[in-house]
Amino acid sequence: MHTDQVRATLARQHIETPSWAYGNSGTRFKVFAQQGIPRDAYEKVSDAATVHRFTGVAPSVALHVPWDLVDDWGKLRAHAEDEGVSLGAVNPNTFQEDEYRLGSVCNPDPAIRRKALDHLLECVEITQQVGSKHLSLWFADGTNYPGQDSIRERQDRLSEALAATYAAMPEDMTMLVEYKFFEPAFYHTDLPDWGTSLLHCLHLGPQAKVLVDTGHHAPGTNIEMIVTTLLREGRLGGFHFNSRFYADDDLMVGSADPFGLFRIMFELVQSDAVTPDAGVAFMLDQCHNIEAKIPAQIRSVMNVQEATAKALLVDLDALREARASGDVLRANGLLMDAYATDVRPLLAQVREDLGIDPDPLAAYAASGYQQRIESERVGGAAAGWGA
Numbered sequence: 104m105h106t107d108q109v110r111a112t113l114a115r116q117h118i119e120t121p122s123w124a125y126g127n128s129g130t131r132f133k134v135f136a137q138q139g140i141p142r143d144a145y146e147k148v149s150d151a152a153t154v155h156r157f158t159g160v161a162p163s164v165a166l167h168v169p170w171d172l173v174d175d176w177g178k179l180r181a182h183a184e185d186e187g188v189s190l191g192a193v194n195p196n197t198f199q200e201d202e203y204r205l206g207s208v209c210n211p212d213p214a215i216r217r218k219a220l221d222h223l224l225e226c227v228e229i230t231q232q233v234g235s236k237h238l239s240l241w242f243a244d245g246t247n248y249p250g251q252d253s254i255r256e257r258q259d260r261l262s263e264a265l266a267a268t269y270a271a272m273p274e275d276m277t278m279l280v281e282y283k284f285f286e287p288a289f290y291h292t293d294l295p296d297w298g299t300s301l302l303h304c305l306h307l308g309p310q311a312k313v314l315v316d317t318g319h320h321a322p323g324t325n326i327e328m329i330v331t332t333l334l335r336e337g338r339l340g341g342f343h344f345n346s347r348f349y350a351d352d353d354l355m356v357g358s359a360d361p362f363g364l365f366r367i368m369f370e371l372v373q374s375d376a377v378t379p380d381a382g383v384a385f386m387l388d389q390c391h392n393i394e395a396k397i398p399a400q401i402r403s404v405m406n407v408q409e410a411t412a413k414a415l416l417v418d419l420d421a422l423r424e425a426r427a428s429g430d431v432l433r434a435n436g437l438l439m440d441a442y443a444t445d446v447r448p449l450l451a452q453v454r455e456d457l458g459i460d461p462d463p464l465a466a467y468a469a470s471g472y473q474q475r476i477e478s479e480r481v482g483g484a485a486a487g488w489g490a
């Protein structure tokens with residue numbers, strides 16, 4: 104791809120940040136509260152808009168209900184627009200109520216399943232009120248011991264709830280069905296892998312697609328193979344980008360395995376799916392436990408940009424020839440050459456094309472925004488992972 108085309112493609116990327124990344128978060132051992140943390144969804148949106156202001160490619164923010172609950176979704180939507188961003192995927196929470204101890208939509212108690220389904224249906228409404236097209240579902244449902252519940256009957260319950268939610272969606276809404284191989288359930292998870300998620304999506308209909316969270320696979324999984332298989336089926340709804348060393352660590356994407364992120368981007372490049380036109384939602388899903396929230400999001404956005412830029416530099420014509428002739432070393436060499444390219448100057452040029460500072464992190468540090476929110480935001484932090 105010619106450099107001008109690479110720059111134009113990179114300038115059109117859309118990397119959605121998650122509201123919950125701006126709030127306090129932590130592990131089950133400790134939540135380290137930080138200064139300047141948003142006190143409500145409005146301030147989370149302002150922080151997300153700040154990431155967009157300094158990166159130029161983060162124009163929307165995903166919401167989480169009820170962590171981002173407001174009394175007027177239309178007002179939050181207007182606030183986002185005033186700040187130069189839009190409200191993105193709506194994420195229901197079916198994992199923090201006490202009743203969900205044995206699951207939510209898969210729970211053996213029909214009354215609890217009804218409660219969970221009512222919440223999903225409420226989130227379909229909220230998705231429309233905030234002007235979003237994505238309902239993003241992740242279920243913590245599963246069991247901790249063999250024999251605890253019927254794995255098969257739980258699939259039936261899950262299917263029933265998804266079908267009722269799907270039926271309530273307008274035609275222009277997409278249901279993203281996220282999977283995770285373990286945690287918080289330890290023996291089995293009701294949506295553990297891409298195959299289970301895809302099966303449910305195929306039963307539901309064309310508006311249901313798989314959400315790939317890069318932290319939700321067993322070590323060594325070839326994620327790019329999953330990505331291409333779903334792309335080929337037209338069922339890749341999007342990503343929750345993050346990094347893992349051991350489990351669902353929700354670290355800055357690209358910080359643990361930048362080569363793996365590059366390989367995922369290269370599969371997307373080959374299917375022309377790195378900009379929003381392809382309908383694959385690029386979303387971050389991270390919890391910055393010990394590092395400053397906004398700069399960490401900026402770094403994550405930059406890491407996605409760098410992996411994409413490298414993937415766009417692969418000489419596809421030469422690769423086609425090398426593959427056709429079985430020239431293994433040349434084909435691999437073409438990928439490795441692109442991966443070895445320092446794309447920071449190219450991305451600095453893209454930022455200048457967008458009219459923003461070529462060094463987003465330095466520009467943010469010099470902006471005084473962090474100092475301002477730390478002095479203004481005293482007294483309480485918004486709900487979130489580590490509320």
Ligand code: AOS
Binds near residue numbers: 195241281283
């Ligand atoms: C949980 O591990 C998943 O990654 C969720 O998608 C995410 O953490 C959050 O719960 C979405 O609201």
Ligand code: ZN
Binds near residue numbers: 241281316343388
């Ligand atoms: Zn996720």
Ligand code: ZN
Binds near residue numbers: 283316
């Ligand atoms: Zn996760």
Ligand code: ZN
Binds near residue numbers: 388
């Ligand atoms: Zn997550």
